[in-house]
Amino acid sequence: MKRISSYLFTFLAFTGLSLLTSCGDDTEPTPEEQLEELPAANGTVQIKFLNYPDPASGNLKVTAASGDVLAVAVQVQKTANGNRPQKLRVYETTTINTRGKQVGDVIDLRNTDEAQIKNVNYTVPNESGPVYLYFEVDESASAFSRKMMEVTISGSAGxxxxxxxxxxxxxxxxxxxxxxxxxxxxxxxxxxxxxxxxxxxxxxxxxxxxxxxxxxxxxxxxxxxxxxxxxxxxxxxxxxxxxxxxxxxxxxxxxxxxxxxxxxxxxxxxxxxxxxxxxxxxxxxxxxxxxxxxxxxxxxxxxxxxxxxxxxxxx
Structure with missing residues (x-):
């Protein structure tokens, strides 16, 4: 088994997710729901990929070979006067800004104000075009936050x-x-x-x-x-x-x-x-x-x- 990181990419062996528009519902999106446009995030939780530097502007883009395993260190933290995180959900899609398919299971988060880290492992598929990964966190107050990673599929193991x-x-x-x-x-x-x-x-x-x-x-x-x-x-x-x-x-x-x-x-x-x-x-x-x-x-x-x-x- 192989994994990939850019200089330092972690929330546990992937847990997947249910449709985030219905917080707490762990049902996998239907084919119709997978093509739906993503709703705007309305949460306050901060999501960081610790081993990938945040870009100065735009979304995070990484390159990986088909069959590699992206290992992502995901940090989730409550912001001042914000909501507490509850669950992490991850989706993959080849069409940007759509729901896509859930990956793995729901990741339960600790009910705490402290920063918490989870490792997420994602096997890069055999696709020609990019894959978009959406990391979404259910919060208290029926809100959610989202962070995207765009994966370009190219190259060989390193x-x-x-x-x-x-x-x-x-x-x-x-x-x-x-x-x-x-x-x-x-x-x-x-x-x-x-x-x-x-x-x-x-x-x-x-x-x-x-x-x-x-x-x-x-x-x-x-x-x-x-x-x-x-x-x-x-x-x-x-x-x-x-x-x-x-x-x-x-x-x-x-x-x-x-x-x-x-x-x-x-x-x-x-x-x-x-x-x-x-x-x-x-x-x-x-x-x-x-x-x-x-x-x-x-x-x-x-x-x-x-x-x-x-x-x-x-x-």
Whole structure:
């Protein structure tokens, strides 16, 4: 399975949506409704694609190859004196400004004023023309907000690069988890809602800095998996997630990897955690079959310390 991002593109394995003109109705649009012109959005919620920079003007446009998976880090946040978000819905269409077909299932949002992130994964179809993706958020007060992404279908598989990422150890305030598909960093509170997408994490175990899968935090090292004070008055569970494996490979070409060279990396009996040192190159394979490389740029030791890494990964 492959994914694609522009420099840093995340709301979870796609959930689809029902017709937004009837908020809370999870029925898939009929063929007639799919061709209807979109109603104007009337909401106040702010929608951002964190790993795609907002254009100075107009709609966001990206290019991807047929069969690639667009990985989008979607941030949803209540604005001052605005409505709270409730659900995220995603639609695809080849005719701009029409409803189109829903993609996946409805994504439930936390009832909070805090910013929340969801990873959305979209497989690019075999089409000649562009595809339009509409990200719509149901809000309180029967309102909704919308943001569009235009996908031009062209090219072949490539490599996504995310330089200069800082991860915090257990008592450091910096996020400790990464979605390699998007380069998005997660604190514990946002991790709880995005476990399926988090495949690289950091911890300082005893006297050693360790890169590890998220499940390994609990099963091998018994680190805390509870996130509290997340703005929703509940304890959020941060255990689980995909089982990424790692192996040291200091001979790998980190400067100029290609889809082919990353695909050729081997992981026989590779573990889900690995001790690292500055300037190490760590190869990793995600549970969904993407290969990548991590370069350890710098380490500040201790459970209050950090690690700076750069990541390159198949799209």
């Amino acid at each position: 490599v996504s690069a995310y330089p200069n990422l800082t991860l915090g150890a257990q008592t450091n305030a910096a996020p400790s988890r990464i979605s390699s598909a998007t380069g998005q960093l997660y604190t514990a509170c946002n991790a709880a809602a995005n476990m399926d997408d988090i495949d690289i994490t950091y911890a300082y175990i005893g006297t050693t800095p360790v890169i590890l899968s998220n499940p390994e935090r609990k099963t091998k090292y018994n680190l805390s998996t509870e996130a509290k004070n997340c703005g929703d008055d509940v304890t959020n569970d941060t255990s689980g997630g995909p089982n990424t494996v790692f192996v040291k490979n200091n001979s790998a070409d980190f400067a100029n990897p290609t889809d082919a060279t990353l695909s050729a990396l081997t992981f026989t009996n590779a573990p889900e955690s690995i001790v690292v040192a500055k300037d190490d190159i760590i190869a990793f394979r995600t549970e969904d079959g993407r290969n990548g490389l991590i370069k350890i740029d710098n380490i500040t030791t201790g459970v209050a310390g950090t690690v700076q890494v750069s990541v390159k990964v198949q799209r």
